[in-house]
Amino acid sequence: MIPLSTTTQFDDRSKMNDNSIFIGGKPFMNYVTGVVMQFTTKNADDVIIKARGKFISRAVDVAEVAAKRFLDNAVAIKDIKVDSEGFRSNEGRDVRVSTIEITLSKNR
């Protein structure tokens, strides 16, 4: 069993309080609003939009709409990282899933 402290420290989901927005199947504008509020209400300097698999396209849409339509000129895409994770599916097959992290930053 993994000690709780390790899980808490390294589990990606725990970073969601840390200016990260993890994109899934909720209504599109939920995520856009989430990003915009990190910059406005919480006064964050950076917000990281994360997604896996088919939600990667959506993550790019969220980044574009938030940066260009809602926060025009105040925020821009600073960095994009893609990677992939291998794991064993429930059926025992080796599966690879792509991931993306898009960092939006306030223009200074």
Add this chain to the structure above:
Amino acid sequence: MIPLSTTTQFDDRSKMNDNSIFIGGKPFMNYVTGVVMQFTTKNADDVIIKARGKFISRAVDVAEVAAKRFLDNAVAIKDIKVDSEGFRSNEGRDVRVSTIEITLSKNR
């Protein structure tokens, strides 16, 4: 009317001969093979993988599989650009579509 020379020079599609692979709905391995062959048979130094909308996730998958499974250590992702294009749909609505360009390069 746009002069032909301008169209030829600036139309993105014309760059498809220029080491670009445009991702669509064909079988996944077609695109991976296309990328790998640009580096091997055609000896390209860079290949640009382009996609729009829902095919963006697929473009990331193609880049990851080509770079990590087929060309391991020989090729890496050098640059990723995302953008969005606005246009008027057939129904007269203003539509925005996201785009991605992933540049894979030979490690030197």
